[in-house]
Amino acid sequence: MAKLAVGFTGTIRQNAPMQEYTSWRIGGPADWLVEPGNSDEVRQVLDFCAANETPLTIIGRGSNLLVSDAGIAGLVLRIGENFGRVEIEPQDDTYLVRAECGVLLAALSRQTAEAGVGGLEWACGIPGNLGGALMMNAGAYGASIGEFVTAVQVAAYTGAEKRKAVLQTLRGADLHFAYRSGCLPEHTVALGVALRLPTGNREASLARISDILSSRRQNQPLEYPSAGSVFRNPPGSHAGYLIEQSGCKGLTVGGAQVSEKHGNFIINLGGATAADVLCLIEQVRQTVAEKTGYTLETEVRLLGRQN
Numbered sequence: 001m002a003k004l005a006v007g008f009t010g011t012i013r014q015n016a017p018m019q020e021y022t023s024w025r026i027g028g029p030a031d032w033l034v035e036p037g038n039s040d041e042v043r044q045v046l047d048f049c050a051a052n053e054t055p056l057t058i059i060g061r062g063s064n065l066l067v068s069d070a071g072i073a074g075l076v077l078r079i080g081e082n083f084g085r086v087e088i089e090p091q092d093d094t095y096l097v098r099a100e101c102g103v104l105l106a107a108l109s110r111q112t113a114e115a116g117v118g119g120l121e122w123a124c125g126i127p128g129n130l131g132g133a134l135m136m137n138a139g140a141y142g143a144s145i146g147e148f149v150t151a152v153q154v155a156a157y158t159g160a161e162k163r164k165a166v167l168q169t170l171r172g173a174d175l176h177f178a179y180r181s182g183c184l185p186e187h188t189v190a191l192g193v194a195l196r197l198p199t200g201n202r203e204a205s206l207a208r209i210s211d212i213l214s215s216r217r218q219n220q221p222l223e224y225p226s227a228g229s230v231f232r233n234p235p236g237s238h239a240g241y242l243i244e245q246s247g248c249k250g251l252t253v254g255g256a257q258v259s260e261k262h263g264n265f266i267i268n269l270g271g272a273t274a275a276d277v278l279c280l281i282e283q284v285r286q287t288v289a290e291k292t293g294y295t296l297e298t299e300v301r302l303l304g305r306q307n
């Protein structure tokens with residue numbers, strides 16, 4: 001690790017408590033947490049992991065992650081505040097927006113709306129990064145990020161042995177976005193995204209953002225740490241509705257509770273562990289299967305050592 005640190009402008013932290021890096025405020029320590037300062041340093045980190053056979057985990061703002069209480073072995077590469085540039089360029093009657101992957105989706109939604117650029121109002125209440133949004137194909141109110149992507153800059157391993165990383169640009173048309181599922185191969189780091197967005201109306205977009213935010217405050221338990229929707233919506237139904245119909249709202253294990261306000265949110269009442277949340281996930285899954293016949297799959301990503 002000392003070798004990687006030479007000339008490194010980003011930060012390197014040993015035994016980093018992952019509860020500080022996740023919206024659920026849950027998770028044991030990562031052996032190493034590295035936040036590169038620029039794209040070339042991301043490439044160096046990938047080379048370092050390959051050369052030292054260090055397990056690599058990529059994260060953004062940690063708003064869709066359940067990290068094990070035993071933490072994460074190896075190196076966690078976080079794309080965050082160091083990747084925050086946004087450029088908005090008018091092109092014919094649309095806009096090309098180039099943004100780095102550490103930009104908060106909610107901030108990008110507001111910034112584009114303020115600039116009279118439409119299309120991203122739906123994203124105003126999603127607390128992840130653009131990179132995390134890309135990897136989850138984040139969406140709300142019938143729209144999702146994949147619809148707007150024209151290109152993605154990545155750091156990715158190349159060659160048959162996958163030991164050397166390069167910076168490259170992928171065309172949006174070659175990426176396959178599906179419901180809440182990632183579009184890049186494992187161990188590929190998204191660095192920047194180009195989005196094609198329509199011309200909007202500043203006042204109308206800001207009014208829509210304000211409506212969406214107040215509806216989310218009303219319907220989601222935003223006063224507690226969570227990871228948003230825990231389960232994916234099964235085809236033809238909604239996980240939140242099925243959970244409510246199955247009587248699971250309010251179920252509690254340790255510090256974790258199925259929200260009374262929104263059945264698909266598991267909230268951290270204080271001191272919840274990953275084991276509490278996993279136990280609750282299993283209870284909900286079983287109850288919903290028994291009562292409705294639907295088998296729910298998790299939308300949140302589970303990371304880290306098995307407890």
Ligand SMILES: Cc1cc2nc3c(=O)[nH]c(=O)nc-3n(C[C@H](O)[C@H](O)[C@H](O)COP(=O)(O)OP(=O)(O)OC[C@H]3O[C@@H](n4cnc5c(N)ncnc54)[C@H](O)[C@@H]3O)c2cc1C
Pocket residue numbers: 023057058059060061062063064065079101125126127128129130131132133134135136137138139140184188189190191220222226227228229301
């Ligand atoms: C209150 C609340 C409300 C939410 N509402 C919504 C919603 O309406 N719609 C919705 O879709 N989601 C929602 N979410 C979930 C979450 O915010 C999104 O999935 C978000 O896009 C995740 O971004 P992140 O930066 O936090 O990614 P993380 O949680 O850190 O990571 C998610 C996945 O992306 C990968 N990843 C992250 N960054 C990169 C990168 N740069 N390169 C490669 N891989 C990367 C990680 O490996 C992981 O697999 C909500 C969450 C909360 C807490």
